Amino acid sequence: MGIIAWLIISILFVLAFVGLVYPILPSSLFLLLSFVVYGIFYSFGDFHWTFWTIQIFLFILLFTTDYLANLFSLKKFGGSKAGMWGSTFGLLIGPFVIPFLGIIIGPFLGAVIAELLVHRISFSDAVKIGLGSVVGFIGSVVVKSLIMIFMIVYFLIVVL
Known part of the structure; x- marks a missing residue:
């Protein structure tokens, strides 16, 4: 029975990390479920x-990291709430439209299109904002990976 339990827990850990690049999968909930x-x-x-x-x-930090990283990078690159919403929409849709590259292209195109439609800025400024959304996404994945590794290591220290 112990092998089955640890197999399920390990699969949940892997799914949590897959959820970092496929945001439709709830990473945090997979971690919580592994503890349960x-x-x-x-x-x-x-x-x-x-x-x-x-x-x-x-x-809580995992949930806020996405929002804060996206907000910070978009603001730093000159984006607005429209770019943030476009980036988020692109992040959710991109992986399904273009399986591997969609995770990068989706937020980029979402931010660019949203900024062009809402604020009617120049194409070069919109591309700069799109790059900012990609930087924010990659930054959030790195930070969330570190947080999740810490959570798993702490879990293992407690239970082993």
Whole structure:
């Protein structure tokens, strides 16, 4: 039974990381589910209040990282809320339209198109903003990866 539990937990960890590049998959929820699976198969007694406090803080940080990274990079590159919404839409749609490159092209095109339609700026400025959305996405993936690695390592330290 232990092998099955750790196999399920490991698959949930992998799905959490896949969710970083396919945002339709809820990374944070897969991590939370892996902790619940451990508790069901073994015991929730291993998880003290400090464990849940730290993990909940990091879950909140995961959710806000996307928004803050996108907002910061778009503002730095001259974008607006329209660019942010376009980038987010492109991020969700891009991977389905263009399977591998859509994760980069989607946010870029979404931000460019949104800025061109809403603010009627020059094409070169819109491209600059689109690049900012890609920089923000890549930055958020790196930061969220580090947070998730910390969450998993902390989980393993607590339970092993």
